[in-house]
Amino acid sequence: MLSPSVCFERAAQIEERWSILVAANPFVAKYLGICAGMMDNARPLPVRQVRFALVAAAKEQSLRTFPTKAPLKPSEHLLSDVMLEAYPRDWIVGLIPSLGAKLRGRDLRQVDGVFWHTVVAAPAITYALAAAVLFETADSALQALAQHQPPPVMRPVRKLPVDEMESARRAYLVSGGSYSCVLSSLGSDGPRAILELEAGGLPDMDMEGSREALCASVAFFLDGRPLEECLQLAGGARVAFESMIRISGNRFKAALCEIVSREGRTVGRNPRTGKAPMLSAAKWTDAQDRQTKKPPIHRAASRQK
Numbered sequence: 001m002l003s004p005s006v007c008f009e010r011a012a013q014i015e016e017r018w019s020i021l022v023a024a025n026p027f028v029a030k031y032l033g034i035c036a037g038m039m040d041n042a043r044p045l046p047v048r049q050v051r052f053a054l055v056a057a058a059k060e061q062s063l064r065t066f067p068t069k070a071p072l073k074p075s076e077h078l079l080s081d082v083m084l085e086a087y088p089r090d091w092i093v094g095l096i097p098s099l100g101a102k103l104r105g106r107d108l109r110q111v112d113g114v115f116w117h118t119v120v121a122a123p124a125i126t127y128a129l130a131a132a133v134l135f136e137t138a139d140s141a142l143q144a145l146a147q148h149q150p151p152p153v154m155r156p157v158r159k160l161p162v163d164e165m166e167s168a169r170r171a172y173l174v175s176g177g178s179y180s181c182v183l184s185s186l187g188s189d190g191p192r193a194i195l196e197l198e199a200g201g202l203p204d205m206d207m208e209g210s211r212e213a214l215c216a217s218v219a220f221f222l223d224g225r226p227l228e229e230c231l232q233l234a235g236g237a238r239v240a241f242e243s244m245i246r247i248s249g250n251r252f253k254a255a256l257c258e259i260v261s262r263e264g265r266t267v268g269r270n271p272r273t274g275k276a277p278m279l280s281a282a283k284w285t286d287a288q289d290r291q292t293k294k295p296p297i298h299r300a301a302s303r304q305k
Contacts, residue, residue, distance in 0.1 A: 018090065027086045033138030034128045045145055047119060050127055053148035055115050057134040064107070065115040072105055079130055080111040086133045095125060160192050168193035169202075173258055177205030177214075201252050203244045213240035218260060220245070221253045 022028055038045070055065045064076050072078065081104055083092060093100040102108050110122045114130050135141035160168070168182050168189075175181030182197065183190035198204075205214055216234035219225040225233075234241035244252075 018088075022088050022091050025086075025088055025091075027132050028088070028091065030132040030135075030138045030141070031087075031128055034131050034141050035125070037138060037142040038124065038128060041146070047117075049148055050145050051114065051117070053144045054127070054130055054134060056148065057131075057144065058115060061134065063115075063134075064112070067107070067109075067113070067116055078105065078107055078112055079115070079133070080108040081105070082133050083111060083129060087129070092129070095129070096122075160189055160196060164189055165193065165196060168197060169255075172197060172202060173255060176259055177202065177255070179204040201248050202255055203248055203252065205244065213244055216241045217244050217248075217256060221248075221256055222260070 058065050058079065061082075062075050062077060063079055063082065064072065080099065080102055084099060084102070096111065098108060098110050107113075109117075111126060111130070114122060114127055131141040131145060132138070135144060164186070168186055171182045171185040172178070179194050179197070182193055186193050205217075212234050216230040219233055220227065220230040231241065
């Protein structure tokens with residue numbers, strides 16, 4: 001940001017031999033290109049994004065990317081050792097003085113830590129120096145650092161106590177598989193209960209087209225009918241039925257049996273909408289007959305009698 005003349009009083013003359021050696025080094029040239037590209041960026045790069053881009057490139061070159069006191073495997077290398085071999089020693093030690101006393105095979109957190117530190121482990125030049133030895137060109141390094149998408153952060157979800165989760169399952173069965181009823185019955189713990197129910201293979205059966213989808217689910221899981229026939233039975237609720245199949249697990253069939261075998265085969269109503277998400281037993285046959293366009297034989301025989 002200042003004119004070089006400001007630094008003349010404390011400047012030191014560089015030997016021509018040393019400057020020629022540094023200028024001829026391809027890694028130094030890549031490093032300078034990366035620095036120039038980073039300065040041209042409109043905003044700084046996130047550390048997490050840069051770290052995962054470097055880790056992805058380091059794994060392809062068998063570099064150790066995690067902190068450990070275990071000795072190096074024959075096929076492993078350290079970034080700090082690779083950098084000492086790639087750059088002119090006097091030049092790299094001038095940028096990172098701690099490299100001067102480094103022992104081969106011993107990691108240097110200021111350098112090797114760029115792979116595992118979640119915050120800035122060293123000045124930005126260290127990340128640029130690492131990128132210069134990990135990528136073939138400065139352009140490929142800048143592109144990888146700018147475009148690499150780190151994996152999403154998976155935050156653990158606190159599970160509900162066993163008794164509260166049992167209450168959620170009872171509310172699910174009583175309501176005929178309605179997530180909204182579970183939410184209303186458990187209050188603030190409802191969202192976590194929904195996550196556990198879905199993870200356990202119990203889908204929401206109170207959605208648009210749930211009546212037809214439920215008929216198809218009963219036919220598929222309990223009656224053992226072919227999938228093609230059940231898809232026809234679902235009719236316009238095919239999407240809802242397919243969603244149930246995707247989420248359903250081992251517990252869904254048992255839950256379905258308990259729901260439809262309740263007294264009168266009726267289910268509780270949704271307190272929010274006032275609607276029953278499931279069909280009663282008296283409507284099972286009629287609904288199935290209408291979907292498959294088959295006459296209700298047993299009712300016709302009864303009328304003839």
